[in-house]
Amino acid sequence: MTDHAPDEELLTRLRAADPASSLPPAGRERVAQLLEAAMSDTATRPHESRENGTHGRSPLTWLVAAAAVVLIAGAGVFGLVQRDHGPTPGAGPSVTQLRASRVSGMCVIPNTHVLRLQTVAFRGTLVTLTERAATFRATHWYAGGPTDEVTVQFVPGGLPETLQARSLAVGHDYLVAAGDGFVRGCGLTGPASSPKLLRLYDQAFG
Amino acid sequence: MDRADTRADNGDAAARARFEEVVREIHEPLRRFLARRTDAAAADDVLAETLLVCWRRYDELPPEPLPFAYGVARLCLANAQRGSRRQRRLAGRIAAVDPPRDAPDPVGDDRLAEAMAGLPARDAELLRLWAWEQLTPGEIATVLEITANAASIRLHRAKERLRDALRKIDATGGHDETTEGGRR
Structure with a gap:
């Protein structure tokens, strides 16, 4: 018996119990409907520039965005994905869900132009912190939102240095920027006690 | 319409054409992925959301888009399940509801x-x-x-x-x- 035999046995047994094995294929019409629905989201179609992409959106677009969840860490980008963008009807405080992922690539020097390109930017007080997530109570929205709270899920593999769990403290204020739902490090996110960072936000959004 | 607009439109048309190809490739595996993890109604909703997110993140789609799309679907599903649990908690105060399983x-x-x-x-x-x-x-x-x-x-x-x-x-x-x- 080889080392792979137990794997093969397990694989065979699992595959035999696949709950989707009897799922009939979808009709072409349904696929066409889904395609149409996805690509009719023209306000967020590919190739839009970040600069005009946010400001020109209608309230309807944001509602669509609220319904449509986002999330994914693209390989090599920082991240935070914004899913419930906007209030949740009748269910407590509204929450923007973000995500922090690993860092890869180079940073540009933080500047107002780059900061302005972020779709989410807020000042918030850290209210809860676990190994997996941090929740901020938003006190000021510079871009995106507004929601009452923002939850950042930590993805194993790294966080912006400025948002490392060990450097976060409940009760303290932070300035957080995110693009495409991905938290931006590179000097764009950090403690609000930093005069340099605060000035950057004021200059970018003031 | 100036030249920049024309280029943008041409690029958009190419993106749409490629995305249609991608969806034809990933649609069925995504359906099965979701059918293995939630009930039929939720699977259909989450599939639509997943494709929407993939379209919005079209520029990030890798040459082999399926694992990326599974990742999107997984996170969309998690979000939908959180919403569903929240609704059940509210509904549970009024009437007993049939709780859907998170994964078949x-x-x-x-x-x-x-x-x-x-x-x-x-x-x-x-x-x-x-x-x-x-x-x-x-x-x-x-x-x-x-x-x-x-x-x-x-x-x-x-x-x-x-x-x-x-x-x-x-x-x-x-x-x-x-x-x-x-x-x-």
Whole structure:
């Protein structure tokens, strides 16, 4: 018996119990409907520039965005994905869900132009912190939102240095920027006690 | 319309054409991925959301888009399930509701279903991705946003835990031999 035999046995047994094995294929019409629905989201179609992409959106677009969840860490980008963008009807405080992922690539020097390109930017007080997530109570929205709270899920593999769990403290204020739902490090996110960072936000959004 | 607009439109048309091809490729595997993890109604909703998110993140689609799309679907599903649980908590105050399961059991193999249900959620998901989506550790890493090495190690451990769980179940429930083995 080889080392792979137990794997093969397990694989065979699992595959035999696949709950989707009897799922009939979808009709072409349904696929066409889904395609149409996805690509009719023209306000967020590919190739839009970040600069005009946010400001020109209608309230309807944001509602669509609220319904449509986002999330994914693209390989090599920082991240935070914004899913419930906007209030949740009748269910407590509204929450923007973000995500922090690993860092890869180079940073540009933080500047107002780059900061302005972020779709989410807020000042918030850290209210809860676990190994997996941090929740901020938003006190000021510079871009995106507004929601009452923002939850950042930590993805194993790294966080912006400025948002490392060990450097976060409940009760303290932070300035957080995110693009495409991905938290931006590179000097764009950090403690609000930093005069340099605060000035950057004021200059970018003031 | 100036030249820049024309270029943008041409680019948009090319993106749409490619995205249609991508959807034709990933649609059916995504349906099955979701059917293995939630009920039919939720699967349909989450599939629509997943494709929407993939379109919005079109520029990030890798040449092999399926593991990326599984990752999107997984996160969309998690969000939908959180919303569903919240609604159930509210609805539960008024009337009893039929709680949908977060993930359907393996079918036709009660012992396997019991063993899978007893595993940590992370292990069960690794095993589903390995066996049902038939992904390599590298592809699993893309879905779960971990390194390929971590995926490989965790998958190995998950298999071991499943074998252990099956052994224990077999030891305590040996009367039901008909549920053993790779039933088809």
